[in-house]
Amino acid sequence: MKRAFRKNDTFIPEKILKAPAALLLILTASSSSAAEGAEHVLAHTETLPYFLMLLASFFILQTIRIKKIKIREIPAVRAMEEAVGRSTEMGKPVLFITGLKPIPAVSAIAAVNILGEVASVCASYNTPIVSPHSNSFTMLAAQEEIREAFQKKNNFELINSSRIFFVTDSQFPFAASVNSITNELKPSAIFYMGTFYAESLILTEYGQSQGAVQIAGTDSVAQMPFFITSCDYLLLGEEFFTASAIIKNDEKELRTIAALDAAKIVTMVLLVYSFARSFL
Amino acid sequence: MILDLITLALIICIFSFLFKDNPFFKFTERLLVGVSAGYGFLIIIRDGFLAKFVDPLRTGDLSVIIPGLLGLMFVFTLFRRTAFLAKYPLAFLLGTGAGMEIGPRIETSIIKQISAMGSHVSGPVEIINRTVLFISALSSLYYFLFAVRKNTKFDRFFAGTGIVFMMIAFGATFGYTVMSRISLLIDIIDSVVLRFF
Amino acid sequence: MLIIVLIGGILMIAQYFLNIPFLNSLYKKILDWSIVISIFALVIAIRSLLARQFKAIRERTEHIVLPLTTIVSFSAVVIIGLIWGVGEGGFVDTVYKKFLVPMQAAIFSLLAFYIASASYRAFRAKNFSSIVLLAAASIVIIGRIPLGDALADMTTVTLKSGPFALIDFPRWAEWILNVPNVGIKRAFAFGITIGIVFTSLKVIFGIERGYLK
Amino acid sequence: MKIKRQYIYAVLFISVVIPLATGLTFKVRPGPPVKKFYSAVNGLNEGDYAAVTLSYDPSTKAELNPMVIALCGHLFSRDVKIIMMNPLNNSIGNLGYELITRAASLYGKKENDDYYFLGYVPGEKSALQNMGEDFYSVYSKTFMKAELKDLPLYRDIKTIADAKMLIDISDGNSTVDLLTYVNTKYGVPMAAGTTAIMAGEYYTYLNSGQLLGMLGGLRGAAEYETMLGVNGKGRRGMAAQTFAHILVLLLVLAGNIEYFSGRRK
Numbered sequence: 001m002k003r004a005f006r007k008n009d010t011f012i013p014e015k016i017l018k019a020p021a022a023l024l025l026i027l028t029a030s031s032s033s034a035a036e037g038a039e040h041v042l043a044h045t046e047t048l049p050y051f052l053m054l055l056a057s058f059f060i061l062q063t064i065r066i067k068k069i070k071i072r073e074i075p076a077v078r079a080m081e082e083a084v085g086r087s088t089e090m091g092k093p094v095l096f097i098t099g100l101k102p103i104p105a106v107s108a109i110a111a112v113n114i115l116g117e118v119a120s121v122c123a124s125y126n127t128p129i130v131s132p133h134s135n136s137f138t139m140l141a142a143q144e145e146i147r148e149a150f151q152k153k154n155n156f157e158l159i160n161s162s163r164i165f166f167v168t169d170s171q172f173p174f175a176a177s178v179n180s181i182t183n184e185l186k187p188s189a190i191f192y193m194g195t196f197y198a199e200s201l202i203l204t205e206y207g208q209s210q211g212a213v214q215i216a217g218t219d220s221v222a223q224m225p226f227f228i229t230s231c232d233y234l235l236l237g238e239e240f241f242t243a244s245a246i247i248k249n250d251e252k253e254l255r256t257i258a259a260l261d262a263a264k265i266v267t268m269v270l271l272v273y274s275f276a277r278s279f280l
Numbered sequence: 281m282i283l284d285l286i287t288l289a290l291i292i293c294i295f296s297f298l299f300k301d302n303p304f305f306k307f308t309e310r311l312l313v314g315v316s317a318g319y320g321f322l323i324i325i326r327d328g329f330l331a332k333f334v335d336p337l338r339t340g341d342l343s344v345i346i347p348g349l350l351g352l353m354f355v356f357t358l359f360r361r362t363a364f365l366a367k368y369p370l371a372f373l374l375g376t377g378a379g380m381e382i383g384p385r386i387e388t389s390i391i392k393q394i395s396a397m398g399s400h401v402s403g404p405v406e407i408i409n410r411t412v413l414f415i416s417a418l419s420s421l422y423y424f425l426f427a428v429r430k431n432t433k434f435d436r437f438f439a440g441t442g443i444v445f446m447m448i449a450f451g452a453t454f455g456y457t458v459m460s461r462i463s464l465l466i467d468i469i470d471s472v473v474l475r476f477f
Numbered sequence: 478m479l480i481i482v483l484i485g486g487i488l489m490i491a492q493y494f495l496n497i498p499f500l501n502s503l504y505k506k507i508l509d510w511s512i513v514i515s516i517f518a519l520v521i522a523i524r525s526l527l528a529r530q531f532k533a534i535r536e537r538t539e540h541i542v543l544p545l546t547t548i549v550s551f552s553a554v555v556i557i558g559l560i561w562g563v564g565e566g567g568f569v570d571t572v573y574k575k576f577l578v579p580m581q582a583a584i585f586s587l588l589a590f591y592i593a594s595a596s597y598r599a600f601r602a603k604n605f606s607s608i609v610l611l612a613a614a615s616i617v618i619i620g621r622i623p624l625g626d627a628l629a630d631m632t633t634v635t636l637k638s639g640p641f642a643l644i645d646f647p648r649w650a651e652w653i654l655n656v657p658n659v660g661i662k663r664a665f666a667f668g669i670t671i672g673i674v675f676t677s678l679k680v681i682f683g684i685e686r687g688y689l690k
Numbered sequence: 691m692k693i694k695r696q697y698i699y700a701v702l703f704i705s706v707v708i709p710l711a712t713g714l715t716f717k718v719r720p721g722p723p724v725k726k727f728y729s730a731v732n733g734l735n736e737g738d739y740a741a742v743t744l745s746y747d748p749s750t751k752a753e754l755n756p757m758v759i760a761l762c763g764h765l766f767s768r769d770v771k772i773i774m775m776n777p778l779n780n781s782i783g784n785l786g787y788e789l790i791t792r793a794a795s796l797y798g799k800k801e802n803d804d805y806y807f808l809g810y811v812p813g814e815k816s817a818l819q820n821m822g823e824d825f826y827s828v829y830s831k832t833f834m835k836a837e838l839k840d841l842p843l844y845r846d847i848k849t850i851a852d853a854k855m856l857i858d859i860s861d862g863n864s865t866v867d868l869l870t871y872v873n874t875k876y877g878v879p880m881a882a883g884t885t886a887i888m889a890g891e892y893y894t895y896l897n898s899g900q901l902l903g904m905l906g907g908l909r910g911a912a913e914y915e916t917m918l919g920v921n922g923k924g925r926r927g928m929a930a931q932t933f934a935h936i937l938v939l940l941l942v943l944a945g946n947i948e949y950f951s952g953r954r955k
Contacts, residue, residue, distance in 0.1 A: 287576065298587065307543065312584075313526075314547035314551040315572060316577060318555045321555055350510075354517045354520075369518075371478045371481040373514065376507050379487065379681060382677050383490065383494060386674065390666070409652075409656045414660065415660070417664040418664075420661055421668060442664075445661055448653060448658070449661035451611065459621050464582065
């Protein structure tokens with residue numbers, strides 16, 4: 001099995017990818033009509049064609065070679081490295097807070113992915129990273145991610161001084177504790193990534209008052225205004241899910257972003273169709 | 281009564297943090313962390329360990345041994361040599377978690393919402409409102425496109441429209457939230473502080 | 478390891494779209510299983526919490542009372558709870574009602590203060606979009622308090638079609654919440670969901686591998 | 691000149707304490723969502739059953755308790771029977787029981803006759819679905835452990851669809867679940883009360899007519915109390931809200947004056 005996982009190789013070889021891509025395209029086209037006849041096997045038939053469309057755009061853009069995918073610049077992504085650099089200059093650790101929703105949730109997976117990228121920047125800048133958690137799964141995944149990032153850069157000393165730990169799983173005691181940690185460490189860069197609830201402003205206002213550069217990324221729409229007012233940079237909406245791919249900047253990852261665009265254009269078309277229908 | 285006084289004192293300790301970080305706040309914070317972690321632990325023992333692990337074992341449902349073993353692998357992170365075993369339960373969680381969220385998400389956040397945009401409208405006010413709603417949704421979706429946007433006049437205008445609408449929505453959310461947050465303070469003052477006067 | 482991710486992911490997607498009883502019951506099982514796994518993970522997490530406190534005591538990085546507070550309060554709650562249970566009216570229940578709930582409310586209410594300082598600092602009319610943000614926020618802020626009603630009552634004129642308020646913050650606020658706000662919320666829901674689906678697909682098909690090698 | 695944070699905090703604290711301590715009240719004008727809510731509840735007849743689900747955490751009780759109190763009063767005064775439960779949130783049970791008991795004693799209503807409190811059952815969404823098939827497959831006992839089989843409720847209510855109305859008081863997305871599993875599927879009319887933050891999202895459902903009415907935040911509670919002609923926590927809070935909101939506006943203004951005067955230099 002080991003041979004299948006060469007460096008820079010996706011899990012599934014590209015040749016195999018082409019077959020489902022073609023199949024999916026046909027399925028998408030035919031599913032909306034076929035679904036009606038097959039309700040005893042299929043559930044959620046109104047959702048299925050849309051899902052197949054997403055799947056198709058995902059696979060198709062994996063196989064088509066686009067010469068150069070240029071991603072629009074996202075200030076928050078560029079600011080991440082600068083923020084770590086600033087911490088290094090000031091000799092302070094970087095603080096990374098993951099959201100309250102624990103790991104089987106996709107927002108937590110995305111947060112840990114970004115944590116990995118930030119950690120590898122930290123490893124090359126020789127800056128420790130501190131991350132308090134409110135959930136054990138997220139903590140364990142973060143530990144693995146950070147160990148991996150520092151080992152890759154052969155920076156073994158900092159694994160120990162980088163601290164990933166659990167505080168408590170209840171919302172406001174966690175917020176109070178993070179404020180206390182912020183006060184103790186006086187970090188010059190704080191990252192907030194994941195799903196946040198009301199505690200967002202408690203965390204960011206205090207971090208702001210301590211003069212830290214704050215970069216946030218979240219999928220909780222209700223909290224975005226507060227991240228905007230109290231943080232320096234924010235990964236809005238789906239930018240949060242693509243950030244780790246943009247930092248990595250490898251071709252396969254960029255292709256998934258192009259696929260995301262394609263899926264969104266289809267959604268926009270559906271929206272236009274639905275809007276037009278409302279006048280009939 | 282004594283309990284209420286202790287609560288009041290601890291609340292004052294928490295509010296004192298607004299003024300300056302101080303030992304009293306630190307003490308209260310540590311106390312809270314300990315108590316809430318302990319309480320959370322007890323709850324998961326009752327609702328998780330006993331209800332989802334011990335009870336099924338008692339009734340002869342042996343399938344819970346699988347997550348039990350996966351869970352035990354986490355314990356191996358305590359030893360350097362076996363730490364890699366933690367990746368197996370994580371892989372299980374990542375895979376199933378990623379798969380679970382797809383279907384319901386699409387249904388509630390996309391399919392239902394798109395069809396809500398297609399409900400019938402009549403009368404000039406409704407038509408204008410629906411059009412504004414449509415433009416705000418479309419332009420902000422456009423703003424978030426990553427790869428296909430080119431720097432043209434149309435692009436700047438349409439994405440700019442998206443930003444303006446986003447700002448309106450964010451401003452409104454902020455404004456409305458002020459009320460929620462002040463309510464919390466009112467409640468605390470009303471139910472705890474003013475009781476003693 | 479990636480094969481676990483792949484199979485788990487595909488099975489879970491399939492259970493949503495296919496009417497196969499086995500998969501549906503597997504889905505419910507797996508929900509329970511993650512809870513069982515989390516118990517073991519929590520043990521590690523609690524160890525990490527306590528180890529940090531003991532380290533602080535050993536290395537004297539802070540006053541000894543602070544880490545001791547956490548250790549003692551944690552152990553007290555856990556030991557008492559394990560012996561006498563967490564039921565109605567017991568010690569743990571009292572701690573929850575008389576201590577945890579009001580304390581959480583107190584920390585929650587810090588937000589009232591923070592939202593005030595955030596509004597002082599952040600709403601600068603720097604450019605067009607921040608002016609829009611400021612205007613929308615102000616309209617809703619006034620529209621939600623009796624002052625807005627009073628202004629509307631004062632400026633009401635009677636037209637042919639009935640009374641009409643010239644300055645009607647409550648109604649404007651209502652419109653903003655009802656129309657552009659809903660549009661934006663929907664757009665975000667679309668974008669975020671597509672983002673979530675693609676992140677899931679990347680995980681399932683092993684494109685985003687991270688530490689799972 | 692920059693205003694120190696601590697001063698802002700102090701002024702805010704004072705501007706909330708004074709109106710509360712003096713018991714000042716202002717007039718609020720009910721808006722359309724609350725008017726709709728009121729008339730929907732008023733449409734219930736004597737002896738009808740209304741299901742009230744509490745789906746919030748004690749941490750948001752500040753905004754939602756006044757609604758529950760006012761709603762219970764409204765329903766009791768119209769002799770509507772209440773089935774109160776919290777199937778989607780485990781932690782609100784005690785508080786909810788306390789609220790309804792207090793309201794009942796004001797109107798001289800008897801537990802397990804004029805009102806029922808059923809508490810929490812595990813299962814969340816699947817519990818909701820089952821309520822539509824057979825109510826007693828989900829609940830067999832009340833919160834205080836009385837057997838439902840022996841109560842009048844058992845005779846009148848077979849499924850959730852026998853309730854004339856469902857009112858969800860929530861701080862999250864639970865109303866959406868109830869709309870899908872109870873309203874759409876079994877046709878029980880629904881209304882909701884929610885926090886100010888969530889109200890923005892609920893307008894979608896109000897718009898589409900899925901919700902008959904909505905109470906949004908403390909303001910919603912205050913409007914509702916005004917329509918009922920009672921003087922509750924909602925209206926009392928609105929005076930403090932007014933001062934605090936005006937303070938926030940002044941702070942925004944001060945911030946901008948500071949910004950522009952700083953830029954001119």
